[in-house]
Amino acid sequence: MDSPPRAESIRPSVALVERIAELEGADPLELDPPLHDVVDSDALDDLCASSPADLAVSFEYRGYLVRVESDGTVDVRGEPAAEVHSGESAGRSLRAFSD
Numbered sequence: 001m002d003s004p005p006r007a008e009s010i011r012p013s014v015a016l017v018e019r020i021a022e023l024e025g026a027d028p029l030e031l032d033p034p035l036h037d038v039v040d041s042d043a044l045d046d047l048c049a050s051s052p053a054d055l056a057v058s059f060e061y062r063g064y065l066v067r068v069e070s071d072g073t074v075d076v077r078g079e080p081a082a083e084v085h086s087g088e089s090a091g092r093s094l095r096a097f098s099d
Contacts, residue, residue, distance in 0.1 A: 012048045012068045013041035016076070020062060024080050035061065048072060 017035050021028040035041050038061050047057065051070040058067045067075040 010072070011041075011045040012072050012074060013045050015072065016061075016066060016068060016074050019074055019076050020064065020080075023064075023076065024062075031062065033062075044068060 013035055017028045017031060020026075021031060024031075039059055044057060047055065048068060048070050053070070055070040056067050058065065060066070063080050064076050064078045067077075069075075
């Protein structure tokens with residue numbers, strides 16, 4: 001479930017939240033936990049915007065395995081969590097890969 005590379009005006013964190021909300025038929029502002037409780041969304045955006053090399057960041061969010069590439073491509077895999085509460089299975093690992 002890849003999204004195309006982002007337009008310059010759309011931050012990767014926003015594209016990710018919109019993609020998850022679309023998959024779940026939810027309002028992006030009502031996702032719980034919010035993305036910023038799982039990963040520093042500003043740092044994610046900055047990393048993608050300033051990376052001189054091909055870079056991908058992977059983490060778990062709401063039961064999905066998410067991969068955000070430095071060109072803004074957002075890949076979401078898996079099934080939505082039945083119920084995710086802040087701090088519980090919300091995703092605590094963050095991995096960065098350079099291709």
